[in-house]
Amino acid sequence: MDYGINAWGHGLVTVMPNGDVGLLDPLAPGSPPVGLPMIVGDLRARGITTPIQLRVQSFLDYGLVRLCRAFADSMAESGYRGAYRGVFPIKVNQQSEVVRRIAEVGQEHGYGLEAGSKPELIVALAQPLAEESLIICNGTKDDEFIRLAILSRKLGFRTVIVLESLNEFEIVRRVSEELDTKPLLGVRVKLTQSVGGKWEASSGDRSVFGLGTFELVQLLDRMQETGLLDCLVLQHSHLGSQVPNILDVRRTAAEACRFFTELRRMGAPLDHIDLGGGLGIDYTGERRPGENSVNYSVEEYCSAVVETVGHAMDEAGLDHPVIVTESGRFVVALSSMLVFDVLDATLYDVPDKPEAQPDDTHYLTDLMAVESYLDANRAQECFHDAVYYRDELRALFRRGVLDLRQMGRAERTFLYTLSRISEVERAKDSPSELRDQLENYVDYYHCNFSLFQSLPDVWAIDQIHPVIPLQRLNETPTRRAVLADITCDSDGKIDRFVLADGMHRALPVHDLIEGEDYLIGVFFVGAYQETLGDLHNLFGDANVVTIAFDGAGGFTVEHEIEGDSIAEVLSYVEYDPQDCLAAFRKRVDGAVAQRDVSAEERRLLISAYKDSLAGYTYFE
Ligand SMILES: Cc1ncc(COP(=O)(O)O)c(C=O)c1O
Incomplete structure (x- = not known):
């Protein structure tokens, strides 16, 4: 069975001779693969049970380094005279360990962070960024947000406040006057051309954010009047997210350049052009423009951007500006996977024909x-x-x-x-x-995970992630199954799968063997999934483990975050676990008084309740 790993695996996933799925270290080509079932077995021995969100450090580093290198290479090849200063949008994965690692690895590349809210700015200001790295502040901002952004300049941070509206400019003007400090400003420009893909309807003219041409002119006049035009150093034009077609990237980047050259002509001292997000991931390996696939590589994306900006600036006779992108998905999507076990199966095939009976209709x-x-x-x-x-x-x-x-x-x-x-x-x-x-008549494999908690985009926007069994790939799978999760919701299932010959509504799987684990992996879930998830049926966060490869087919655990206990999840929805326990105890004591429950049964009941409160929300 060809699960299409070579097409969608980005060179990070392979099948080992024993049929196990192995992970390959992209930063140490030629080192032996590390078996995923072996990793899960080892983690279980340490008490970390499935479902597990497994993050691989070198996969994370690889995304960032590959992007920065691709920009550096295309700039060198095409004689581009500006620099690349990427920023990671914190909203794409806010986990402290991820943001910290990106900041550390990014130092060498002058890589910065994008903050779309006050909490994200607070996070960004606590990271070890290089001197030249940017902090780009997007989103709606109040006094406090703007005050902190301006003050951070005193500490040497290159914090750029991207203006989203004329009102926001008035707050900036007032706060900077109060603080007697000039801000670094950007302006978010609404492009008119839309891009294809999942977010087509909210791109271009229909974008919620940014200023249109008329407001832009008003803003520029106002900045001129108030003496703040010389602070406008960056133009921000978000191209979109998961843009499927490289031609859309070129078209929209060219339009962004047109705004840039006009703003320069009108006196704005812009020297940074920020093209936002959009660099997509080929989740299906189809390498064609689609909602879950793209028709370009990161290298092609970088060349397209560098060439488009370079040409536009040359034509306008301007210096080459610093190129900024806010690629979130590309940097983190590949870094983690979700691994869970199959608990049970509902089989829809009947091997033996029922016998005819005389009264059959x-x-x-x-x-x-x-x-x-x-x-x-x-x-x-x-x-x-x-x-x-x-x-x-x-x-x-x-x-x-x-x-x-x-x-x-x-x-x-x-x-x-x-x-x-x-x-x-x-x-x-x-x-x-x-x-x-x-x-439509395939089996259900019942699995130990919550779609709503760990894969919310699969439920909400039909996101496709590659999904495969993690063992026995040297045996022909004999069944086809839809994967149902552990919630009591009929939406809680995965029923779209990418295989070598295209999309399918069922996954080829093996017969379950009594007493043997059957593990499934969902790949490339590092972007957007971790914090978007919800508590449907009160299933909480899964265990999260970060591993690093040791170069010899083994691994080390770098970081571990225990998943939510039931008591924790209850407190998120405003129950006090101690109150719940007290209420249960009272009930048990009532039953003891009535002689319905013995003293030994009382002990059993209370310890079962207490153990459950302290336990994992998933099947243990
Ligand atoms: C302003 C902004 N920047 C960057 C991103 C990240 O986009 P992506 O994950 O496609 O790189 C987004 C997401 O839509 C965004 O809204």
């Missing part, structure tokens, strides 16, 4: 006969016939003609027939509509 006899004319050419017809007979049998059950036992045999016969049709259909080389339809 003719619909059931007809259904049983479908198999007799099944072959590759008639598979579709057999499917239609089976569905028709099954529906007629269900109608008879509803009218009271068939009893429950007879209906049970009818359903089993239907599923048996579908299994046979699936075998015939799967033996064909090419995908077909019938194969898609048969994917």
Whole structure:
């Protein structure tokens, strides 16, 4: 079975000779892969149970270093005379360990941070940034936000306040007068051209943020009047997020340059052009413009940006400005994966044909006969016939003609027939509509994770992440399954999978073996997922572990954050766990007084309640 790892794996994932999925160190090419099931086994031995969000330090470093190198290389190749000063948007992954690592590794590249809120600015100001690194302040800002941003200049931070509106400028003007300190300012310009992809509707003219041409002119006049125009050093034009097509990147970057050259002509001393986010990840490995795929590499993106800005500035006779991007997804998406175990399965195939009985209705006899004319050419017809007979049998059950036992045999016969049709259909080389339809009747594998907590974008915006079993890949998978999570919500499932031959609604999986673990990995979940997740059914944060490879096929645990306990999760929704325990204890004591519960049972009940409060919210 080809899960398409070579296409979507970004060179970070491989299959080992024993059939386990292994991780490859991109910063130490040639070092042996590290088996993911081995990592999970080792972590369990240390008491860290699944589900686990596993972060790999070198994957994180690799995203950042590759981006900075690609910009440096394309600038050198094309003779670009400005610098690159990227910033990481904290909202894409706010975990302190991630932001700290990016700040540390970024020092060498003058890499900075983007803060879209006061808390994020507070985080940014506590990081070890290089002197030349930028802190870009986006989003709606109040007095306090602006005061802190301006004051931080006194400590040597290169904090740029990006103006989102005329009102914001008035606050900046007042606060900077009060503090008698000039700010570094940017202005967010609304581009008119939209980009394709998931966020097409909120790009271009329909963007919520930024100033249109008319407001821009008003702002410039006002800045001139108040003597603050000389503080305007940066133009910000966010291109979008996960932009699928490189031609969109070029078009919108060119429009941003047009605004830049005009603003320069009007006297603004701009020397930084910030193109925001948009650098996408190819989650599916299809390498074509789509919602979950892109038709370019990071290197191509950087060349396109550098070339477009360079040409535009040359044409306008301007110096090459510092190029800033706010790539979040690209830097962190690949850095982590979610690993969970399969707890149970609901199987939809029936290996043995139920036997005919003398009182069978003719619909059931007809259904049983479908198999007799099944072959590759008639598979579709057999499917239609089976569905028709099954529906007629269900109608008879509803009218009271068939009893429950007879209906049970009818359903089993239907599923048996579908299994046979699936075998015939799967033996064909090419995908077909019938194969898609048969994917409605696949197994459910019940898994130990919460989609809403750990993969919110899969639920909310149909984000695709590569998903594969982590072991036995040297055995042919015999089943197809949808992965259901542990919440009591029918939306809590993964039912879109990328394989080598495209998208499927079921994942090829192996039969579960009694007493043996069956692990599943969801890859490239490092961007946006960790903090967006919610507490549906009160499933809390999963355990988070950061590992580093040791270069010899092993690993070290660099950092561990224990997932939420039940008591913690209860307190998030304003229960006091001690009050809950007291109420439960009172109830138990009442039952003891009534003699419904013995002293020993009282001990058992209270310790079961207490243990649960202290335990992991997931299946242990
Ligand atoms: C202003 C701004 N900058 C940067 C980003 C990050 O974008 P991406 O994750 O696509 O790099 C976003 C996200 O939409 C954004 O709104």
